[in-house]
Amino acid sequence: xxxxxxxxxxxxxxxxxxxxxxxxxxxxxxxxxxxxxxxxxxxxxxxxxxxxxxxxxxxxxxxxxxxxxxxxxxxxxxxxxxxxxxxxxxxxxxxxxxxxxxxxxxxxxxxxxxxxxxxxxxxxxxxxxxxxxxxxxxxxxxxxxxxxxxxxxxxxxxxxxxxxxxxxxxxxxxxxxx
Numbered sequence: 173x174x175x176x177x178x179x180x181x182x183x184x185x186x187x188x189x190x191x192x193x194x195x196x197x198x199x200x201x202x203x204x205x206x207x208x209x210x211x212x213x214x215x216x217x218x219x220x221x222x223x224x225x226x227x228x229x230x231x232x233x234x235x236x237x238x239x240x241x242x243x244x245x246x247x248x249x250x251x252x253x254x255x256x257x258x259x260x261x262x263x264x265x266x267x268x269x270x271x272x273x274x275x276x277x278x279x280x281x282x283x284x285x286x287x288x289x290x291x292x293x294x295x296x297x298x299x300x301x302x303x304x305x306x307x308x309x310x311x312x313x314x315x316x317x318x319x320x321x322x323x324x325x326x327x328x329x330x331x332x333x334x335x336x337x338x339x340x341x342x343x344x345x346x347x348x349x350x
Contacts, residue, residue, distance in 0.1 A: 178242060181249040182221060188214040190228055192238075197231040203244070218246040221302065253277040253349075257328060261345035271345065275328070289317070289334075297321065306332070 180186045190198055190212045200209040202216045203224030209216065218224065228240040258272040274286040283297040283304065288311075295317065297306045308318040319332035331344040 179245045179247070180218060182219055182246060183217055184249070185215045185217045186244070188216060188226060188228070188242075190214075190230070192228075192230050194232060195230045196233050199229045201227045201229070203227070204246075218244070221247045221299075248277065251277055253283060253323060253328070255349040257347035257349050259327075259345045259347035261330075261332075261343050263334075263341045263343035265339060265341040266343070271347070273347070288332075299323065312336070 188200060188202075190200075192198065198210065198212075200211075200214045200216075202209075202218070203226055204218055204220065204222065206216065216226075224244045224246060226242045226244050230238045230240070232238075253275050254277045256272065256274050258270070260268055261271045262268045271289065273288045276284040276286065283299060285295045285297055285306065287293070288295055291311050293311050295306055295309050295311070297304050299305075299321070302323045304321050304323070306317065306319045306321070308316055311317050315334060315336040317332060317334055319330060321331065322329045326349045328347045329344070330347060331342070334341045334343060
């Protein structure tokens with residue numbers, strides 16, 4: 173089995189080639205729930221970010237079956253979530269406040285949140301599919317920041333835990349791309 177790319181972007185066709193010889197029948201399964209394909213050279217577009225396993229089932233004249241596997245990393249195209257976002261955040265202790273940030277996306281699992289909490293700093297975030305995490309990071313003196321987020325259309329649902337000095341606050345908000 174040959175795959176044109178093992179790191180692919182959503183909605184962009186990827187080519188899968190059956191390199192076997194002497195087979196009587198074969199079938200492709202792409203691991204994303206799409207229907208099977210019986211073409212010798214199959215073209216498939218993944219619609220959602222994920223780590224999928226493409227499988228090629230091969231039958232010979234003796235009805236023996238062989239299966240070949242390739243792991244395919246599917247992500248949003250570079251820049252998909254890049255932009256400036258604004259929204260209102262609600263915190264358990266600090267109340268509500270208008271916040272904003274800029275996101276830079278590289279396409280394969282990383283987002284960079286810039287100027288979150290008006291700190292002027294950037295925070296690396298990691299996402300798989302539509303969900304991700306901001307690993308614990310120091311952003312101001314004794315302040316630590318971590319959280320989770322989900323990507324929904326042109327908005328981001330963000331949930332952050334801020335620990336500063338002797339208090340801990342849970343904050344969340346929906347941010348829309350400007």
